[in-house]
């Protein structure tokens with residue numbers, strides 16, 4: 539499935555799992571477990587060499603997954619990620635050059651920002667769906683809530699330090715589309731192939747709702 543816009547990604551699930559893979563053989567069973575748990579949007583980071591080939595395999599073999607690339611920091615990576623089958627792209631921060639390349643790929647993207655000025659630079663270019671990174675370290679929920687006052691048109695996927703306990707508070711903000719995090723795919727569970735644990739973590743996350 540290919541989302542047409544970043545808002546489509548926000549609509550898929552309350553949480554985007556951020557995945558770091560060291561072994562491409564784990565990609566497909568991991569993606570199947572996340573999808574089975576109810577989290578179809580999966581961000582595979584390009585931090586490891588296994589990232590791109592993992593995206594390729596998930597895109598080819600797990601049709602119900604919406605696989606995207608994370609840690610996209612250069613135009614070359616953006617192009618390679620889309621060639622590998624990424625349905626969306628996520629970056630930890632953004633530059634004019636990277637934004638141009640992300641735009642030119644034609645797939646939805648969430649560029650990372652941590653300040654009002656960074657968000658305004660992207661809003662000027664018509665980009666309203668953003669990643670807020672590193673969410674907890676940059677000021678957390680209260681900071682993001684404050685950005686919503688002057689910049690109500692920006693919608694965020696906060697990522698970095700989010701937990702199942704803090705996610706509902708973020709999801710309750712009107713300027714949050716979904717949250718991202720690595721807690722669903724613990725390195726130990728991946729290493730031992732404990733896919734049922736990952737499916738359980740995913741289904742708990744899929745059931746997260748905004749705090750009332």
Ligand SMILES: O=C(O)C(=O)C[C@H](O)[C@H](O)COP(=O)(O)O
Pocket residue numbers: 556583585608609610628629630671697698699700718719720721
């Ligand atoms: O790789 C990237 O592109 C990033 O921007 C970083 C990740 O989104 C965070 O590292 C998630 O972190 P945790 O959920 O706190 O473990």
